[in-house]
Amino acid sequence: MAGAILCFCLVDATAKWMTGGYDAWQIVLVSRVIPMSLACLLAYRETGNPFNFYTRFPREQAIRAALSVPMVWCFFIGLKSMALAEAITIAFVAPLFIIMLSRPLLGEVIGVRRWSAVAIGFAGVLIALRPGFGGSTTGQLLVLISAFCYALSMVLVRRFSGRESTHNIYFYGSIGSLVVSAALSAPVWVAPSPTDWGLLVMVGFWGAIGGYAVIRAYRLGEASMLAPIEYTALIWSMIFDLILFRLTPVPAVLIGAAIIIGANLYVAHREHQLGKAAK
Numbered sequence: 001m002a003g004a005i006l007c008f009c010l011v012d013a014t015a016k017w018m019t020g021g022y023d024a025w026q027i028v029l030v031s032r033v034i035p036m037s038l039a040c041l042l043a044y045r046e047t048g049n050p051f052n053f054y055t056r057f058p059r060e061q062a063i064r065a066a067l068s069v070p071m072v073w074c075f076f077i078g079l080k081s082m083a084l085a086e087a088i089t090i091a092f093v094a095p096l097f098i099i100m101l102s103r104p105l106l107g108e109v110i111g112v113r114r115w116s117a118v119a120i121g122f123a124g125v126l127i128a129l130r131p132g133f134g135g136s137t138t139g140q141l142l143v144l145i146s147a148f149c150y151a152l153s154m155v156l157v158r159r160f161s162g163r164e165s166t167h168n169i170y171f172y173g174s175i176g177s178l179v180v181s182a183a184l185s186a187p188v189w190v191a192p193s194p195t196d197w198g199l200l201v202m203v204g205f206w207g208a209i210g211g212y213a214v215i216r217a218y219r220l221g222e223a224s225m226l227a228p229i230e231y232t233a234l235i236w237s238m239i240f241d242l243i244l245f246r247l248t249p250v251p252a253v254l255i256g257a258a259i260i261i262g263a264n265l266y267v268a269h270r271e272h273q274l275g276k277a278a279k
Contacts, residue, residue, distance in 0.1 A: 001217040007210030009236035023188040029181035034204030042167035065176030071149035081139030097151030121263030128256025227268040
């Protein structure tokens with residue numbers, strides 16, 4: 001899990017670096033090729049056919065494919081106008097969105113304690129966004145939209161958890177953004193230098209490795225144990241901000257991050273307790 005989080009932070013840092021000279025759609029296109037290749041490899045290993053992406057959940061997977069477009073594009077565009085640590089902090093709201101969506105889409109019972117944690121977490125988001133104090137830029141709102149799309153996609157995955165193959169989860173999570181970015185990147189395509197080609201390929205490589213590592217992590221460990229490790233992303237993002245972009249975190253963002261992380265950790269602890277009680 002720790003390795004996966006580092007890979008995702010490398011994706012974000014490299015994408016932010018590349019958006020200075022390339023359109024976001026071009027970065028999305030190249031970054032999707034390797035995950036799609038990995039999906040074909042996993043399909044071959046699991047079924048003997050690298051193009052066997054039959055699913056028993058076509059509606060849910062079609063929605064996930066569509067959600068991948070704004071999820072990736074909004075985040076990459078949002079990165080252009082803010083520090084990496086700030087974008088990561090806003091993205092931490094995704095688990096709170098998952099709780100909100102679990103009630104209407106999964107029928108899960110959400111108790112008062114977890115609803116309270118959600119409310120506190122969103123208070124942390126408001127502090128990080130700093131509305132009326134130079135915050136709430138378009139970029140921040142785009143990252144918030146990306147987090148919502150990610151949360152909705154994860155809720156859909158939970159609907160068929162344990163009944164859908166890994167390669168299908170990979171494939172349908174990438175195919176939508178691959179197709180759309182292939183069409184929209186053509187008019188704005190800029191021929192990358194050899195070095196930039198290497199960086200673009202690494203965005204896809206790190207994303208594919210990170211995604212696979214997360215799947216393996218959740219099969220080997222409990223969610224309540226793994227959840228705190230996700231917040232090492234804030235440490236990595238601050239390091240990359242300082243080294244690559246000469247940016248230091250805004251105090252309000254750190255305060256907001258602490259509140260959001262605290263709310264998420266409480267939710268993870270509460271769900272662990274409820275899981276033990278159910279056993």
